[in-house]
Amino acid sequence: MTIDLLNEPVRIDVHAGSQVAPIWIADGISERLGAMLDEQAIGTRRLVVSNPVIWRLHGERIVRALGAVEPILIPDGERYKNLQSVSKIYEALIRAGADRGSVIVAVGGGVLGDTAGFAAATFLRGIRLVQVPTTLLSQVDSAIGGKVGVNHALGKNLIGAFHQPAAVLIDPGLLATLPRREFRSGLYEVVKYGVIASPDLFERLLRDTKAIFARDPGVIMPAIVESCRIKADVVSKDEREGGLRRILNYGHTVGHAIESVTKYRRFRHGEAIAYGMLAAADLAVARGALAEVNRQAIARLIAQLGPLPPAVDLSSAEILDAIRRDKKVVDGKLHFVIPIQIGATVTIDDVTENELKAVLQRFGLKS
Ligand SMILES: NC(=O)c1ccc[n+]([C@@H]2O[C@H](COP(=O)([O-])OP(=O)(O)OC[C@H]3O[C@@H](n4cnc5c(N)ncnc54)[C@H](O)[C@@H]3O)[C@@H](O)[C@H]2O)c1
């Protein structure tokens, strides 16, 4: 692949009702942020929201691309994904004289994008939002699909909205500065896309692990593109999570529970999801829905991208408790996504506690 081809942006559209939310992906595209937004006629008043860590690393590049900007900076970290940070953003918007034609440009990972996105969804009943995701997880997942929101002291992601971005600009080059553990956390979501929809992506992850860790753009770029295609496709068919969008929750039932019982401290999101994917594959084998060789392939790939923080000291009773409280329980029914092949899943709603308990025990968790 030539450098030119790498730089030619790939466009993927998310269709949401009558709206189209385009995703543009190219190495170095953040350098052309201003020009891209001009071309798409996405506002002239652009207010950048970021955090100090990202701004120190990439602020200069954004300023070069957008012209003089005074960024609205909110503190870094999941614990600042709250209404106080949203309020800070509102205040800066009001002081800057933002109006309905203004655009929020969110430059950061999933925490920043969700928080700034929620401010965009609610300020003046909604202003336009451009996402410039800077973590692998946000590039393949959180910046796409229109879910925005913040945490409440009593629970994660309890406050939120659907607000499709006017554009998502994905620059894999921004990942060069991402800490390795954050990078790996995003890779597990890429594994998820492989298992739910693309045997080819799955195989490439297994085969090209080394090049992926070297962040070789020729390998990373196609993995991001394919992940975005899969998510865009699912969201376009089911924006509000009526059914199909649930397949994106593969690994997330047990994963969210593991995050919750460890108070979001021990695991990065993707790491918890990796355990969740292993658990769902195990349950699928126990039901005779998935061949053991496929479960082993999933386990091998996850191990190859590891290591994962240990989980054996967690209590299965606490995890089952957290699953019961999960948002994915609708009318008392738990919808559980299991793989039936590499590249295909089904959603079941008759998982019993005993089945789940057995899976967790096979993992070596204490009762
Ligand atoms: N909206 C959705 O659909 C959706 C989907 C999945 C996850 N999420 C949310 O996403 C959040 C997790 O996002 P995340 O994994 O991106 O974590 P994050 O936003 O906390 O970013 C991880 C760390 O990396 C830093 N960072 C970001 N980009 C960097 C770069 N290029 N170089 C160096 N450091 C960089 C961040 O400042 C932060 O310290 C969670 O709050 C989760 O709820 C939302």
Ligand SMILES: [Zn+2]
């Ligand atoms: Zn996830």
